[in-house]
Amino acid sequence: MYQLRGSLESLDDLTPALWDAGCTGMEERGDTLIAYFIDRCELPFDGAWLEADDTDWLAAYRASLHPVTIGRVTINPTGAALNVSADQIVIDLEPGLAFGTGQHETTRLAIDALQRLALRGKRVLDVGAGSGILGIVAEKLGAIVIGVDNDPQTVPVALENARRNASSASFQAGTLEAITETFDVLVCNLFAELHDALMPQYRLHLEPDGTLLLTGILAGTGQADAGERITWDTSSGRESLVTAALTREGLRLMRREQAGDWVLLEAKRSNA
């Protein structure tokens, strides 16, 4: 296991890189963040590798999860019965070693954005499905859903979550290149550099009036004025990389949402 000084919140900027390096779970212990890996690897951070102790770290990780409500959707990773109103969509989620519990801002931004779209009967592709959370939410909102993830270990987790929630969302291992169909909506919680690289593929997989939801993007720097209103310099951070790629591919930016340091961009494929 890899130990870094800080918390999930203070090290939020580093966590995507830890997941990408093969991290299988994280937990806070005192003033440190513990990231679990199957094998040691090179990490460009100021942390230390330690031998895992006998702690059941997966149980510890699970114990740190709590139900999250985003609009009409409640994600429940605890397994406990919840007392919610009848119109609430409750998704029971067992993330296992996959990302996607609803605790992270990026997942919550995407769930919020999915609820703003009229998804009934629409075809949705969940790119980087992880636990299957976004695909299952989209299916519960009426969409027909396929999810892909290039980490084959996530697929059984996502399929089991679909089964647990009586969802018809289907999940497969692979990347966008393996998918030949087009979709009304693509929802992609990855990171800015990958969005930049995948942008031509996103455009190819969108219907002419399709919607692209991109998150996992670090925001530009905020500047508070005297009235404490914050304006965002979107040319800093990773956001400008993604907005430039949208322009390059002829995709129109329609909306920007931010939670903490994270941004979601909603774009449309132009009809031209």
Ligand SMILES: C[S@@+](CC[C@H](N)C(=O)[O-])C[C@H]1O[C@@H](n2cnc3c(N)ncnc32)[C@H](O)[C@@H]1O
């Ligand atoms: C940040 S997690 C998002 C999980 C979930 N969709 C959510 O919003 O919580 C990103 C996921 O994308 C997958 N991924 C990374 N690069 C990918 C690629 N090129 N194609 C497909 N999936 C990819 C990772 O394996 C990981 O499961």
